[in-house]
Structures are given as C-alpha cells and as structure tokens.
Amino acid sequence: MNLTIDTARLTRELETLATFSDAPQPAVTRIVFSEQDLRARVWLKQLYVEAGLDVREDAVGNTFARWRGTDPELPAVGTGSHTDAIPHSGRYDGTVGVLGGLEAIRALKRAGFQPRRSIELLMFTSEEPTRFGIGCLGSRLLSGSLTASAADCLKDSDGRTLDEVRAAAGFHGSLDSVRLDPGCYSAFVELHIEQGPLLERRNVPLGIVTAIAAPASLWVTIEGEGGHAGAVLMPDRRDAFLAAAEIALALEAAALSTGAIDSVATTGLCEVFPGVINGVPSRVRLGMDVRDIDPERRDGMLGKLKLACGDISRRRRVTARIEMINQDAPTTCAPAIVDVLAATCEKRGFAFDKMVSRAYHDSLFISRICPTSMLFIPCRSGFSHRPDEYSTPEAISQGTLVLADALAQLAC
Amino acid sequence: MNLTIDTARLTRELETLATFSDAPQPAVTRIVFSEQDLRARVWLKQLYVEAGLDVREDAVGNTFARWRGTDPELPAVGTGSHTDAIPHSGRYDGTVGVLGGLEAIRALKRAGFQPRRSIELLMFTSEEPTRFGIGCLGSRLLSGSLTASAADCLKDSDGRTLDEVRAAAGFHGSLDSVRLDPGCYSAFVELHIEQGPLLERRNVPLGIVTAIAAPASLWVTIEGEGGHAGAVLMPDRRDAFLAAAEIALALEAAALSTGAIDSVATTGLCEVFPGVINGVPSRVRLGMDVRDIDPERRDGMLGKLKLACGDISRRRRVTARIEMINQDAPTTCAPAIVDVLAATCEKRGFAFDKMVSRAYHDSLFISRICPTSMLFIPCRSGFSHRPDEYSTPEAISQGTLVLADALAQLAC
Secondary structure, three states, X not given: OOOOOOHHHHHHHHHHHHHOOOOOOOOEEEXXXXXXXXXXXXXXXXXXXXXXXXXXXXXXXXXXXXXXXXOOOOOEEEEEEEOOEEEEEOOOOXXXXXXXXXXHHXXXXXXXOOOOOOEEEEEEOOOOOOOOOOOOHHHHHHOOOOOHHHHHOOEOOOXXXXXXXXXXXXXXXXXXXXXXXXXXXEEEEEEEEOOOOHHHHHOOOEEEEEEEOEEEEEEEEEEOEOEEOOOOOHHHOEOHHHHHHHHHHHHHHHHHHOOOOOOEEEEEEEEEEOOOOOEEOOEEEEEEEEEEOOHHHHHHHHHHHHHHHHHHHHHHOOXXXXXXEEEOOXXXXXXXXXXXXXXXXXXXXXXXXXEEEOOOOHHHHHOOOOOEEEEEEXXXXXXXXXXXXXXXXHHHHHHHHHHHHHHXXXXX | OOOOOOHHHHHHHHHHHHOOOOOOOOOEEEOOOOXXXXXXXXXXXXXXXXXXXXXXXXXXXXXXXXXXXXOOOOOEEEEEEXXXXXXXXXXXXXXXXXXXXXXXXXXXXXXXXXXXXXXXXXXXXXXXXXXXXXXXXXHHHHHOOOOHHHHHOOEOOOOOEHHHHHHHOOOOOOHHXXXXXXXXXXXXXXXXXXXXXXXXXXXXXEEEEEEEOEEEEEEEEEEOEOEEOOOOOHHHOEOHXXXXXHHHHHHXXXXXXXXXXXXXXXXXXXXXXXXXXXXXXXXXXXXXXXXXXXXXXXXXXXXXXXXXXXXXXXXXXXXXEEEEEEEOOOEEOOHHHHHHHHHHHHHHOOOEEEEEEOXXXXXXXXXXXXXXXXXXXXXXXXXXXXXXXXXXHHHHHHHHHHHHHHHHHHHX
C-alpha cells in the first residue's frame, strides 16, 4: 500500500482551525460550546462529509465520523482527540489528533485501502477543564467514568449547568445515552503532541505511550474575614489570601518531597474575593492539579496537602474546604496496540521511544472500555498550553503516517 | 441655637443611597461612573437643590453644593466625603459624611442660623481605587497632589482612560480646571465612620482625628513561564503564582517585623494568567497596600518588600516588577480645627478621643490646601469594606449634630 500524507493540506487545516479562536493569533482560546467552538465544529463536520464519512453527534457533542468497513458488524477501530483549547494556548494540543486522524483516513482511502472493520474518528467534547472544572468530560461519559446525573449538575463559572449549556449549543437528550458499550471498539489510538521535552531532547521522532499518569484535581476554598486594608490591625486579621499563599506553597513542597520526577502539582487558578487593592481578602478559591505515574504517591501528595490545609487554617483562623473534582486511576496501555505501533515504526525505519504520558488525555478514559495506546510527536521545548506551542509539519506528517498504517493493520 | 438632627430622614436617605448598587442588599457595589453611581449622583443633586444649595460639578465629577454666606467673598467652610463603594462593601463608608453633611446644613437652616462664610458640601469623585487603581482621585486633583496629565492617562481594567470614561459620564473639560486655590476654604471637616474598632471598644461616641496615616499602594507584576500542569517537570518550572505567594507572605512579614501596631500591609488583589486549573501560571499581578502613621517605617516595609522581590525572583527564575501607584506623606490635622471639634463635644457633654486615622481619606489631600480635621463615629466591630458594616442611627445623628455645631462656629 502506497501511503502518502498530504502535509501541506494538513498544515493548512491546522492553521484554519486555529482561526476559530477568542484570542488574537498566535494564541488560541476555544472554550467548549463557545461560539468559536461551535463554528469550528461546523467546519470540521464539513471536512468529514467531504471525506465521505458518516457523522454522528451524541448528547454531549462528542462527534463520531465513521468510515464503514466491509464487515460493519465487527467492533470498529477508533482514533481521535479533542479540539477545545484553554485560554491563550496553542494550536496543536488535541487538534493534531483530530485533523491528523482525518488525514490518516484520507490517506488510506487514496491508497485504495478497504478496511474490514469500520474506522471511526472521534472528537471528544471538553477535554479541557476550563469551563466545567473537570477534564475529559466527553470521554468520561463515553466510558461510564462519570455518571450522567453528576455531569448534568456541573456548572460553569457563570453558574449555568451543563444541561443548559449543551441544550443552548444544540445538544439534547439524556446523557445516559452517551455511554458506549465496552467492546464497541477493538482498538483505539490517539495521536498527540508530547507536551513535554523528552522526544525533542533525545531527538526521537515518535513516542509510543505505555502508561498514562494518574491525575487529580481539586478546589480549595479558604474563608477568612474581610475588612479595610488600613483599619484592620495585623493581629486581628484572618486573611484568606495569605492562607491560600501558604497552601499553594505547601502543595509545591509536597510534590518536591516525593523525590520522584513524575510527581507534579500546580495551583493554576486563584480567585480572590472581593479582590480590591484596599480590602483584606475574605475568600479565596484555588484550583489545583496533582499528578503522578504512581497513584499512591499522588495520593500521598494529596494527604500532605490536606494536613497543610488543616495546620494553616488553624494558625490563621480561617477555614479551608477541599473539594475533589477528580481523582483518577492511571492506566497501562494495551500491549497489543503498543506492539502494533512499535512494529509499524520499525517497518518504516522510524526511531521511537516507549514512554509514559504525564499529561492525561481522553485515552485515559477510553482505555477503560477498549485496548488503547497513544502516539506522541515532539513539540518544541516541550511547550504546551501556551501560544508558542509548536510541532513541525514533518513531525505531524510522520505521526499521521504511522497512525494511518497502524489503523490499517488494526482494521484488517 | 436649637439644633436638631432629623435622624429618621437621614437614616432613610442612607437606606435609599444604598439601593444604588450593583450588588444585592445588604452589600453595596457602586463603582465610580458606573450607571448606579451616575443614578446616585442625580438623586443626590436633587436633595441638594431641595435644600436650597447651589450645585456645581467640576471636570472630574467632584460635586460642590454651596450655602451662600452673608459674606460670600470670604473663604468658605467645607465638609463632605465620597459616595463610591468598593465591590460588596457596606452602606456607611463615605456616605455618612455626604448625607450627614447635608443634614447638618439643613439642621442649621431649620435653626435659623445664617452663616457669614459660605458652607460648602463636597462629594469627591472616586475616593476608592477600585476602577482606576488610585484612591482619592478627586481630592488629589483638587489639591494638586496629582497632575491633570497623569490623571487623564489612568486606565480602568477594561483599558479605558479616565478621559474617555469621564466624558462618557458627562464630565468634560480639562482636568487642570479641577485644582482649587490654596486658601479657598478656611476650614474643612469630614464626618466618617471610624473603620476600626477603637471607639466601640472604649465605648466612646466620637473621635477627633489629629493625624492621617501615610498610605502607599503598588502593583507587583511577576512574569514566569507557563506550560502544561502535567507535562512540565517541577525542576523546570518558573511558576509566577508561587513566586507571588512568597512575595505576599514577605509583605506580611515586613509589616509584622516593625513591631508597631500602626504598620499594616495587605495584598488585596491577585490576578493569575492564564488562570486555568491545568496550566502553570505565567504571569501574576498583585495589588498591594502599605500604611503607617510613620512614613519612614512605611517606607522601611516597602524596602523590605523590594529586597524580597529580588531574592524570590532570582531563586524562582522569574521577574518581579514593582510599580508604585501612590506613596503619600501622612498629614497632621490642623490644631485649630481639632480644638473647635473638641470644644463642641465638651459643650454638648459628649465624650471623645483624639485619634489617628489608619485609613486614609479625601481629607488627607484637602489638608494640603486648607486647615482640616475629621470627626469619627463608631462602627460595629470596626467592620468596613464589607456588607455588615454598620453604625447606629444614634451614632450617626450625634456625629451630624457635632458637625453642624462645628460648621456654625467655623462659618461665623
């Protein structure tokens, strides 16, 4: 089979997708169910139709584009990723897996390949937690990792429920209907930028993911007492922000204390109330993210954070309430899929590393219902979630080629 | 002279003014030149006209309501305060000095008093720094403490200049015209809630202010490097928020280190960019407020903050840029005015304390152009800048009575 990737077209499509953005170029902001997200979805579905794929959307907006196989009753082979983007991020995170997946299918069609199993390209809704606080919303629902009733009660920062927001975006029906049967796919492969520096440092063009780290995310809400910045004396203060500052530093200390390079913890969000220069903060909400390959070590960090919250809030006479958003198990990727990806790289003479993903992805949840692995390509300096995120057209093309070849083998 | 305060009417007017608010009751949010602020100004001017006062507004919206004296060429006696309110604050800060000042004038009129000097009630624009970052905007301009060109370039958080915003609110003309001649007032007295706990603790109904503490406020902007919360390893991070957390704690330590009860320092505002739960913060802006009765001690705190910013930013490989918003001298109130207020209290048998104001007020700037003092009344638990700010009708009435009596003596 003579597989060729149309790199110029794929590059152009990535550029076009980046224009559906609420931030000026080169930054990309595409929040789930925003007008830009909805416009991007329309554009994307048009590409699917032009490629001759059958398109289906579920009640939460997960989009499925199917290339019907000669034996359509067999479980399909899946690929795909997400297209939403956190504020002021880049253009490659997720999108490479969706548009690369599409180009892989087009390449197979051009080569005259006829799959026995159907090949299905997925675009998952809200991989990013920006709007509803929880990441991988679509794939959690698909895999049954999140119940429909819990999901429908999620609220965005304007207090609108997921139920309202998805209805306004045109996605109706019970979220119960989103869940897929285990075994509906025989295999799933997600193409993605690495979002870390290892492939670039080692000058290796491809990474095959053998495990995905265990993520947890949480809110910590600190309540103290507000007052006038001039008039409230220092010994009388119960300053919520200073307590929050100590709690954020305690989380960092917890991550450093494990001694493991795979332990990472971040306070990415800090909302201060009332948030005025001459008022003592009365309430602060921190958004925190804690990850490790080893779930016990990850939970050890969470335990240390909990202890620190107790100590700090007692000493500063505030309250600190921890609310877990998610605390997921890690996954080990399916050896059979890893083997197919490795054999494909070897056949084509591409060097690869087997590696773990410290970032988590929809594949973490899809792996609960079918054999799954991921294919990583390098990104410059490991930068991601920032405007200067970058992968070369060659790297994207190479990843797409290996993906196409692997899908063909998995669909035979 | 038989002076009586219409406490019921004054209480009702304070209640009405509190309804011009962007926050639900009992909280008050009234940002300068917001629709609610403009509606409150219209309502207030109507009250002035009903009281028979001549109303004038200057180019920045400072409002002057004059009761013409029998010798109108003499410098007038001034009183007044502000009506803007920080987000989710209370209904007494500033408003007691404006509506109390109005009721004092009405009481003098009812008693048949005829002043030799004109008595002028001032409502200062933007005492609160919420919108433009700098407090006492109106009185700074009146007193020449802020130049017109510097003021016109101030921007609000939406990037609109003061010049645009005041024009949209209907205030035109050069800000140079706002400045008053020194000597335009023979005396100025501002009635205000204490915003601290001392009068209540000591069960004293009135405070006469002998000095106003030296305030400083500043922005600290920390720039680090963003990235993915899962993928960027801890040793590679240049997290702007963790640096900001340490800087805020260093400011608190600087305030505690003076050993003086009058040293206070606050980080009231913290903006995190991009501000997402799964992204390492790349930039943080802190809004800080530092005050002391002793300007050298205050500047000592600022020096320690500066050193800490240097140490922390070197260690965490970020940059920290300090931008002073204001760094004002303290003021000593005019002994002659303090004496008049003290004699008035004694004559009426009201206990009083002479005290310093740790909060700063428009009087700090008006004191640069005329003899000035302030009259404080207790507020519950010293609470201010919060929805449960409260002074009793009796306390407000007593303060208004002393103010009226003192204005009469100063206007003779």
